[in-house]
Amino acid sequence: MFRNFKGVEKTAYGRGSFNKLDEILGPHRSSGAGYLIFFVDEYFEGNEEFKTRIPLEENDKLEYISVTEEPTTELIDTLRDKYLTNYGMPAGVVGIGGGSVLDVTKAISLMFTNEGSSTLYQGLNLIKKPGIFACGVPTISGTGAEVSMTAVLTGPEKKLGLKCDWTVLNQIVLDPDLTATVPDNQWFYTGMDNYIHCVESMTGHLKNTFSEAFGFKSLEMSKEVFLELERKDPKSDEMLMVASYMGGLSLTYSEVGVCHALSYGLSMVLHTHHGLANCIAFKELEDVYGDYVGEFNRMVAKHGIELPSNLAAGWSDETIDEMVEVAIKLEHMWNHAFGENWKEVLDRERIKNWYKRM
């Protein structure tokens, strides 16, 4: 698997680094190229203390992003058109939030310079031009969006990323202070997104020694965070932030697998949030992920998480079939999970059975 991967250009890690955001963004204003747009998770709307910490200058814009639904191609197109029409081309975009907000930031950076609807660019290397400057500040850990070359969007026809070198953020600011106040459930589901990335990355066919170093280290740190440390231990936020970063880098030379394929079906058809959808799927995958599922269940139990169960009882056959159709199309995930002869071990019936267990 040859890949020449683009890295994040600049990385600031550490407690208090969010306070340096003004200084970090300075060089990107100095060309006098225009205003910055700050996309901020709606979670912070109304939090005036937090708002004062965002280094807004006179012409900058602040847009709160709803994360009830995952980012859609329609949202990106609408936002892009609104800003271009009313204020012209910005100098850059800054995302402050979880994976959805970072993906909005990455996608819109590209869509400011690539014409037409973002639906045209869902897939690998379809983007024609580099985007504008994009900075990401995660306020929750686990998505890997801070280092990934994809911005996942749900379109009218598919959930698929704008995936290319230019999707990678120009700057990231990783401040573990920001994740200390994340509500427990979200903290858990998003942390499990990374745990599951790593399990999938480390159990498939495409990995190499580079991805193993990152993936196994990230898994080790995840276990420490979710099975050993107390949530309030400051080390916990620090380790989870680095684990997410490393888990994302592990995927550079690997892929996600069965759980993410099933989870995409749940999100596409039932709008289940990604982190939760992963957990609903992962607990039914002992036939694929073995002891990792037991370890996952211990994490669920330790943190008193009540995962929804018996969901399938409420799903019609049509609903399940629809999810199966979404999942089976994700061939790169099946190829990684089961090897190039994956069609010998996987058919619609097997996928359907996984959904029926949920």
Place this chain on the structure above:
Amino acid sequence: MFRNFKGVEKTAYGRGSFNKLDEILGPHRSSGAGYLIFFVDEYFEGNEEFKTRIPLEENDKLEYISVTEEPTTELIDTLRDKYLTNYGMPAGVVGIGGGSVLDVTKAISLMFTNEGSSTLYQGLNLIKKPGIFACGVPTISGTGAEVSMTAVLTGPEKKLGLKCDWTVLNQIVLDPDLTATVPDNQWFYTGMDNYIHCVESMTGHLKNTFSEAFGFKSLEMSKEVFLELERKDPKSDEMLMVASYMGGLSLTYSEVGVCHALSYGLSMVLHTHHGLANCIAFKELEDVYGDYVGEFNRMVAKHGIELPSNLAAGWSDETIDEMVEVAIKLEHMWNHAFGENWKEVLDRERIKNWYKRM
């Protein structure tokens, strides 16, 4: 410790990735901006099979670099002037070799655009302008030069790096096939450079959770390579290459320490090669690095390495004093190793005693 660090722009890792060098360099030629210079370790001089694998085009230049002595400011200035006078500004430089060759490549990339002697720029952030495109292909693992923001040069007055964001390579190609044939001694000394980086990085005052994740993972991989695997196991070359990469990144939020300070004295005064100088110093540092020195000795024994001893018997007091003066000036290393009150535990006498044990 706040740091907004520049990452390598593009990374290709994997067996056979050296065969993709032509494709990787392509976009940097297409602007028609000029020729490329390939700086290649003299170890490969006369190896015609290897030479045919270097993607030289008509106007490109190939320069073998002697690594008997570490790179000097004089070498950089002379090479830069030679190429500018005879061929004009190149489009980029490609280094194929160990840490010295990578440092030559990084330094000369900067010196093509920054006027005057490289001695003017030895230190932190003294460089005024970004350099030309620079690609590094390590043929030995352990220096960390592939990811570091420094290009260490020995000048008439000091051994000190050109250290700034622009020193970081634009592209690296990490192909474990290239390191399989490194002579055993060099393989060991250079691998120990990384082991010692990590021990120093992980035992001092400046580290944080980010550097710990990289540093401890790199240490774990180093132990596996030097205490468990056989050298001819293909996994060994792969792991050492990733360990070096991670060890280099660990130093982003940390520093080297006592061993490197002493080692710089040895190299500056006696021209001892860096990897060997580190080993000579490290084995005498049990009072600082405790059990790590025992572990290091087991690695030395396992690989049948004969480290020089009783060297100090042949050194005059003046020679030792000269080395002490070089070492004591490296305040950032002492500060990391012993904390900000390092002067309370360190004086010239203590440094002198370490040298006398060698």
